[in-house]
Amino acid sequence: MSLFNCTAPGCQQPSVRRKGSCCLCNSHLCVKHLGQDFHHCPDWQVNEQEFDIKYAQAEFVEMTALLSRVNVRALRDRAAALRKVDCTVPELSYDHGSRFSIMGGMNYHIPVNFVDGVTWLCRIRRRNITSTPLAHQNRLILSEAATYRFLSSRTQIPVPEIHDWAIDSPSNPIGVGYILMDKLAGKPLSACDLNNEDRKRVLRQLADVYIALKQHPFQEIGCLLDPDDLSVGPVLEESTIDADGGNLCLLGPFKSALEYRTTSIKHQIELILRGESYTENPVDAYLVHRFILDDVIGSITRNEKGPFFLKHMDDKGDHILVDNDFHIVGIIDWEWAQTTTESEAFAAPLYLLDVNLYYSGSNELSREEVEFASVLSGRNETGLAECVYGGRVAHRFAHCVGGDTGDTESLPNHFMGLRSALRRNKPHETWEQWREGALLKYKKDEGLQNLIQRGSYE
Template sequence: MYGGFNIHFLISFDDGLRWLLRTRRNRGAKVPTEISSAIIESEVATTQLLKAKVSSPLLLEILPELTYHADPSKDLPFDHSYCEYLEGTPYDVFNGNLLGKIELPEDELNHFIDEYAKIQIRLSKIQLPYTKIGCIRFDKDDENNTKVGPLINRNCLMKPNSPHFMGPFSTNKERYLALIDTALHLISLNVLKGKQPVDNYLWHLEMRELVNASRVLNDKPKELFIKHDDAKGDHMLMNEDGEITGIIDWEWAYVTTKAEAFTPHWIFNFVYGGPNTLTSNEHKLMMAYNRYDRPDLAECVKNGRL
C-alpha cells in the first residue's frame, strides 16, 4: 500500500490481528538516519501520548497504536515503524485531484466539515503536560514519559549540520526569529535559491523586524495543543456509511498554541490571489463549531488570516 511519503506492508498474525510495517518511499536519496529516526520517534510518541491522555472513547478507538525500535539495526536494516491496521478508506475530499480545493457534493461537503469539526473538538479537550512549542519525543531519562523536543515538520527549516532541528521554543517569537535567521543565513550562502535572492533577503529582514516588534508573539502560551500537520482530509478514514473509523498520519504533528492548532488547514482556504477574506468552507467550519458550542474554536478560524 502506497501513501504520499510511505509504503505500508500488511502483517497478518495467526490470532487475526493486523499491523502495518511502515517505511519511507525511495525518492532516490536516503534521508540521514538522525533525521528519519527523529521523525518516526515523534510520531510514535505523539500517538502514544494521545492514547494515554484522551478521555473520549470515540477518539480513543480511532487512534492507531504505533511502535518502533529506537535502534532499527536490531530489527530491520531500514528506517521503519509499526502501525495498527485500521479499517476504512481515506476521505478523498479532492475528488481524485492530489492537491487543490475541496471538491465534494454539497451534502458530502457538509458531512466532511461536520466530522472534521468534531475531531478537532475532541483534540481540543486533551490536556497536555507541556510548556514549550515543538514536537513530542520520548524522554531519554524516563522511557515511560514524553517531553517536547525540537520542531520536526515539513514547514520548518533545518540546519545543514547536526543538530538539524531547532527548538523547543518558549514563545512563537523565539520560534519565528530562529527560522528567519536560519533562512537569512541560507539565502546568504545561496543555498535557498530563488529568482530574486536580494529581494528574498530583504523581505526576510523586514519580516524579522515585524516579528521582533510583536507583543502577541512574545506571549508565553498558557495552554498548548497538538496540531495535526497533514489534516487534508485523507487523514480521516471512513467506512461505507461515512462514519470515521480512524485518524492517521500523525507524522510531523507538533505542540503549539491554540490559535495555530485550530487554524483551518489550507484545504479550507485554497485560493490563489484575490481578497484575503474567509471562504465559504471556513464559514461552514465556524458554523459547525458554534453549533457544538465551541465559539472559541470558531474564533481561531476567524482570526486565522493575516
C-alpha cells in the same frame, strides 16, 4: 553547517534544499551545478514523459534496495509474538502498479496479515537522495510514534493503535526503522465527493477533534520526543534542521511564540544567504523574511503567550479516512505533528480552503471554513471559532516563512495576503511597489548587498 554539500566533483558549496536533491542522478547540487550547463536530467516541467520514465527507474532501484534490507522472518516473528497470533508477511518486491495503495511520498507500508483476519501495517521510511540525514529520520519515527501514543491514550480522536516501533540501527533485527500499527479501513476524505449533509457530518466530527486537542495544552513548542517520553523536544520540520560535521542541529523546544517565530525566520534568512533556499527568487525571499522579522513578528505574537497545542502539520484531507457514510474512522500521517500556538493549531485545515482563491492571494474564507467556524460556535467554542475566522494570518505566515516551492509567483501572493490579513497594506499598494520600497529600506543591509553582488538580483 549546511544540511548537505554539493556532490559535483571538487565542489563543497551547500546543496540547494529540496530541488537540489536529484533522485534521477543521485546527486546533491548547489545553485551553480543545478544549472543546465551542468545538470542534464530531464525537468518534469519541460519533458514530463522523459522525467516519468527516469523517475520510475530510480524509484525501482530505491525501493528494491530498501525492501532487501527488511528481515521478513524477524518482522513476522515480532508481530506474532506481540499479538500471540500467527501471521504472514507477503514476499516483498516493488510493484509500480500498486505503489499508490502502499506508498506515499516518504513511507512504504508492509501488510502483516494475521490468521484471524486482522491486519497490521509496518510503516517504514523511504530512503533516497532526497531523504534527510538518518538521525533526523530516526527522530521522526520516535516523534510520530509518540504522537500516536499520546492521542490514543489521552483523547478519543480516532487514530491507528501502534504496537511496536524501532529506529534504524545495527541492533534492530527487522533491518529498518519502523512503526507497527493497525490498518484502518476507509478512504481519504480528499478523494470523496460530499453533498451538503455529508459535509456537515464531517465538519461536526472535525469539531470534535479540535475540541479534544484544545483540552490538552502544552507549555512548549516543538515535537513530542518519544513514545516513552511524551514531553516536547525540538521542532523536526525539514526546513528547520541543519547538520554540522555529521551532527544534527535542531531548533527548540521553545517556551514562547516570539522565540519560536523569530528563530525560525532567522534560520530561513541564513538558508537564503547560504544558497540553500529560495534560489529562484533569493532577493524577494530575503526582503520578505527581513520585513516579517522587523515589522510583523511582534504584532503576530503579541497575543500568543501560550499554552500551546498539538497540530497535524499536513492537513490536506488525505490524512482523514472516512467510511461510506462519512464517519471518520481515523486520522493518520502525524509524522510532522508538533505543538504550536493556538492560532496556528486551530486555523482551518488546508483541506477546507478554496485553493484557487487562496493561492491567488485572496483572504476570503471558503464556504467550508465559514461552516466549520459556525459549527464550533454552536458548540460554545467561541475561541476555536475565532481561530478559524482569523486563520488567514496563520496560513499566510506558514507559506511565507520557509515555504520555498520554487514557484516564484506564490511568495508575493502569500506575502501581500499576509499584510492584508494583518491590515498592514497601504491602499492599492502592489507587490512591485512594496518591493521597490523594501529595496530602498534595506539598501545598506549587508545580507541584501551580498545577494546582489553574487549576481542573484535581476
